[in-house]
Amino acid sequence: MRTRKLGNSGIEASVVGLGAWVLGGGTVWGKDTDDAESIATIRAALDAGITLIDTAPAYGFGRSEEVVGKAIHGRRDKVVLATKCGLWWDDQRGSYFCEFDGRPMRRSLRPDTVTTEVENSLRRLGTDYIDLYQTHWPAIDPDKTPIADTMACLMKLKEQGKIRAIGVSNVSPAELAENVAAGDVASNQFRYSMLYRAPEKDILPACQRNHLATLTYMSLEQGLLTGKVGMDRTFTPGDFRSNGDWNPWYKVENRGRVLAMLARFKPLTEKYACTTAQLTIAWTLAQSGVTHTLAGARRAIQAQENARGGDLLIDSKDLAAIRKEVEGLDESAQ
Numbered sequence: 001m002r003t004r005k006l007g008n009s010g011i012e013a014s015v016v017g018l019g020a021w022v023l024g025g026g027t028v029w030g031k032d033t034d035d036a037e038s039i040a041t042i043r044a045a046l047d048a049g050i051t052l053i054d055t056a057p058a059y060g061f062g063r064s065e066e067v068v069g070k071a072i073h074g075r076r077d078k079v080v081l082a083t084k085c086g087l088w089w090d091d092q093r094g095s096y097f098c099e100f101d102g103r104p105m106r107r108s109l110r111p112d113t114v115t116t117e118v119e120n121s122l123r124r125l126g127t128d129y130i131d132l133y134q135t136h137w138p139a140i141d142p143d144k145t146p147i148a149d150t151m152a153c154l155m156k157l158k159e160q161g162k163i164r165a166i167g168v169s170n171v172s173p174a175e176l177a178e179n180v181a182a183g184d185v186a187s188n189q190f191r192y193s194m195l196y197r198a199p200e201k202d203i204l205p206a207c208q209r210n211h212l213a214t215l216t217y218m219s220l221e222q223g224l225l226t227g228k229v230g231m232d233r234t235f236t237p238g239d240f241r242s243n244g245d246w247n248p249w250y251k252v253e254n255r256g257r258v259l260a261m262l263a264r265f266k267p268l269t270e271k272y273a274c275t276t277a278q279l280t281i282a283w284t285l286a287q288s289g290v291t292h293t294l295a296g297a298r299r300a301i302q303a304q305e306n307a308r309g310g311d312l313l314i315d316s317k318d319l320a321a322i323r324k325e326v327e328g329l330d331e332s333a334q
């Protein structure tokens with residue numbers, strides 16, 4: 001598996017990271033998750049060469065971190081462990097964000113909540129250091145902590161050795177610039193896929209200018225870009241993917257157009273002897289400014305398949321042909 005640096009941190013991580021959101025379970029992922037299967041998935045990812053694992057306290061209210069902690073027990077030194085702070089549910093500090101499984105989630109980057117969060121994450125992950133500690137979402141009004149105050153807290157955690165590098169996520173270009181000015185930012189995590197390329201306009205170039213690692217998420221569009229979510233697949237109410245309410249690409253008419261496009265990639269999957277998921281991962285990693293991509297996996301077989309996408313190199317003519325196809329779909333959904 002190819003590796004790349006996480007910005008200027010000196011940390012090398014596999015270009016494909018395992019996204020552990022689905023391993024937290026919950027209504028948004030449609031069915032209950034089996035922790036034993038999740039542990040097997042994480043271990044299969046490590047065996048397949050993935051070193052980067054991305055989780056967060058918010059994924060299943062601590063469950064994803066706990067499962068990751070169990071899975072990496074005895075292998076901690078082989079893992080680049082990335083988790084996050086900033087989504088808070090313990091009390092009324094922070095600003096209301098959304099509901100997850102009937103529980104209100106708040107956004108807080110106050111130094112007092114971040115200091116509590118890091119201890120909770122270390123305990124759940126069964127480790128005494130986190131490799132990459134990322135702010136999950138920027139703080140918002142009414143309880144909007146100045147970026148400089150949060151960054152000062154993160155820099156202190158770094159000095160204390162509790163975290164090795166600092167990352168941000170879901171920031172605007174202006175927020176990114178303010179974070180970079182305030183401390184040692186190594187990475188930025190954001191949504192980016194063949195079907196969601198808005199970051200090409202501003203965020204990706206800004207990350208390149210600042211020598212930041214980029215951790216793209218939902219690059220498989222929650223499974224749609226693997227080609228395995230057919231027209232007949234249904235999702236339970238509350239699943240992100242049901243009705244296309246949350247992700248318009250899942251609306252039946254859009255799904256059909258995406259599947260038709262993926263069918264046209266067949267000559268490429270044959271040429272490169274790869275699956276559609278691997279082609280998607282390789283295309284994402286080949287885009288200007290993208291250094292790492294996170295791929296969620298519920299089962300070991302998915303993690304193994306996705307890992308192999310990290311070693312696939314597509315030539316520039318084929319990359320351009322794929323781009324032409326995805327640009328042809330633009331009008332319909334997002």
Ligand SMILES: NC(=O)c1ccc[n+]([C@@H]2O[C@H](COP(=O)([O-])OP(=O)(O)OC[C@H]3O[C@@H](n4cnc5c(N)ncnc54)[C@H](OP(=O)(O)O)[C@@H]3O)[C@@H](O)[C@H]2O)c1
Nearest residue numbers: 019020021022217218219220221222223294295296298302
């Ligand atoms: N910072 C943020 O705000 C943020 C937001 C979103 C995600 N993330 C991070 O990014 C990671 C990746 O995003 P994501 O998990 O939302 O979406 P994703 O990687 O686009 O999709 C993951 C889902 O796709 C399906 N899948 C994956 N590999 C497959 C394969 N080879 N064959 C068939 N199906 C496959 C699985 O769903 P089924 O098994 O249900 O089919 C899996 O749960 C997350 O886990 C998380 O770590 C961060």
